[in-house]
Amino acid sequence: MNKIIIVGGGAGGLELATKLGHKLGRKNKAHIVLVDKNRTHLWKPLLHEVAAGSLDDGIDAISYRAHAKNHGFVFKLGELADIERGNKKVKIAPFCDDNGTVVLPETELQYDILVMAIGSVSNDFNTKGVREHCIFLDSPDQAHKFHSLMLNKFLQLATHETKNVSIAIVGAGATGVELSAELYNSLDQISSYGFDDLKPKDLKVTLVEAGPKILPALLDKISTSVHRELMKLGVDVLTNTMVTEANETGLVTKSGDVIKADLIVWAAGIKAPNFLNNIAGLETSRINQLIVKQTLQTTRDNNIYALGDCASCSQEGGGFVPPRAQAAHQMSSLVAKNILATLNSKPLKDYKYIDYGSFISLSGYSTVGNLMGSLTKGSMKIQGRIARFVYVSLYRMHQVALHGYIRTVLIAIIERVNRIIRPRLKLH
Numbered sequence: 357m358n359k360i361i362i363v364g365g366g367a368g369g370l371e372l373a374t375k376l377g378h379k380l381g382r383k384n385k386a387h388i389v390l391v392d393k394n395r396t397h398l399w400k401p402l403l404h405e406v407a408a409g410s411l412d413d414g415i416d417a418i419s420y421r422a423h424a425k426n427h428g429f430v431f432k433l434g435e436l437a438d439i440e441r442g443n444k445k446v447k448i449a450p451f452c453d454d455n456g457t458v459v460l461p462e463t464e465l466q467y468d469i470l471v472m473a474i475g476s477v478s479n480d481f482n483t484k485g486v487r488e489h490c491i492f493l494d495s496p497d498q499a500h501k502f503h504s505l506m507l508n509k510f511l512q513l514a515t516h517e518t519k520n521v522s523i524a525i526v527g528a529g530a531t532g533v534e535l536s537a538e539l540y541n542s543l544d545q546i547s548s549y550g551f552d553d554l555k556p557k558d559l560k561v562t563l564v565e566a567g568p569k570i571l572p573a574l575l576d577k578i579s580t581s582v583h584r585e586l587m588k589l590g591v592d593v594l595t596n597t598m599v600t601e602a603n604e605t606g607l608v609t610k611s612g613d614v615i616k617a618d619l620i621v622w623a624a625g626i627k628a629p630n631f632l633n634n635i636a637g638l639e640t641s642r643i644n645q646l647i648v649k650q651t652l653q654t655t656r657d658n659n660i661y662a663l664g665d666c667a668s669c670s671q672e673g674g675g676f677v678p679p680r681a682q683a684a685h686q687m688s689s690l691v692a693k694n695i696l697a698t699l700n701s702k703p704l705k706d707y708k709y710i711d712y713g714s715f716i717s718l719s720g721y722s723t724v725g726n727l728m729g730s731l732t733k734g735s736m737k738i739q740g741r742i743a744r745f746v747y748v749s750l751y752r753m754h755q756v757a758l759h760g761y762i763r764t765v766l767i768a769i770i771e772r773v774n775r776i777i778r779p780r781l782k783l784h
């Protein structure tokens with residue numbers, strides 16, 4: 357029986373494992389194994405909400421093991437360490453507990469087809485002091501770390517241990533922009549839980565962007581409209597500002613200015629993990645992504661696919677597929693089709709990125725974005741409730757791919773009920 361290993365159970369990888377589990381695993385036509393370094397899955401675009409406390413991932417995260425049991429694949433907990441292409445094996449690093457004690461030794465898994473879907477990490481561009489003094493939002497653990505530091509700062513503010521809280525966010529892409537707005541929402545919410553003294557003016561959020569505008573990948577009209585909304589909330593938006601250093605007191609810019617900050621979040625760009633660089637002789641990009649053909653097979657090995665943020669896939673008309681959840685979703689569908697085609701000796705299909713638009717949610721305050729498509733004759737700016745609906749639809753599409761329509765509707769109902777019976781902010 358063919359062995360298919362998928363490494364990384366994120367936005368793309370978990371959807372793929374679920375699809376292949378249904379089509380092949382359940383029918384004993386192939387053995388599907390999903391490897392992830394975490395025990396649970398949380399859709400990554402929700403991480404800034406975990407950081408700000410507006411989402412409790414203890415409730416929303418999916419257990420890989422339970423999902424695997426219900427969907428015809430096997431889950432293996434562990435972190436990919438290396439690939440041996442010669443004898444078609446992946447090496448999984450020893451699994452250690454929080455104290456560094458080895459729980460499981462290094463293991464090897466044999467594959468016929470390997471799919472790399474390990475996502476990306478923040479790119480600090482080797483900026484001085486960033487690793488030591490900034491928090492990244494690459495994983496739920498990092499989001500929890502920020503959340504607990506933020507709660508401590510708010511506690512100090514409420515008990516007059518400090519006069520204000522300053523948070524700097526470097527990078528005004530979707531993550532930085534959405535987090536800025538979430539922080540004001542958190543302060544607003546927390547003040548209703550016994551911290552009456554907390555006022556928006558006590559929170560100073562500075563959003564720092566090296567380029568000339570925020571949300572550089574989006575249309576000017578979206579970027580201008582979001583910029584205006586952020587300023588209304590109280591965010592200090594600094595464009596054309598290059599950060600050259602982070603230290604214990606804040607940030608230093610290229611022009612020598614100092615931005616004081618109690619907490620700094622670095623969200624200024626992404627790269628694939630460093631260990632991917634030239635792994636097993638595969639072709640990789642400047643930011644360590646595995647270079648793939650239009651079939652999403654890696655350029656030097658047809659048995660190895662890559663999808664999502666860790667793949668570098670060129671687009672018709674120039675440029676590369678952007679590292680986004682909708683790209684990971686679309687790529688996982690194509691890889692599933694191409695794996696089925698390979699097993700049935702049929703020709704493979706090419707991937708074509710379809711941009712359905714981009715949406716930015718400024719917490720409960722506003723949602724804005726542009727819808728792309730033939731109906732809108734190119735791009736159309738939308739705002740408010742419709743924009744919020746489309747924004748949430750992207751997550752619902754992911755849930756449908758994992759759970760099907762009926763369960764997704766049930767989950768949506770439970771989310772609504774939770775919003776009534778649980779605190780609106782995670783307070784611990």
Ligand SMILES: Cc1cc2nc3c(=O)[nH]c(=O)nc-3n(C[C@H](O)[C@H](O)[C@H](O)COP(=O)(O)OP(=O)(O)OC[C@H]3O[C@@H](n4cnc5c(N)ncnc54)[C@H](O)[C@@H]3O)c2cc1C
Nearest residue numbers: 364366367368393400401435436474475664665679680681
């Ligand atoms: C805060 C935030 C907000 C975002 N907002 C949006 C948005 O609004 N819209 C949008 O389109 N995109 C958004 N993105 C980008 C989007 O999250 C990514 O493009 C998408 O998650 C990529 O999917 P993926 O499957 O490639 O990787 P991921 O979803 O990152 O999944 C990677 C998986 O691989 C696992 N893994 C990593 N390394 C290893 C290893 N060595 N061994 C085993 N497992 C490993 C990880 O645990 C993870 O489960 C956002 C990202 C962030 C951080």
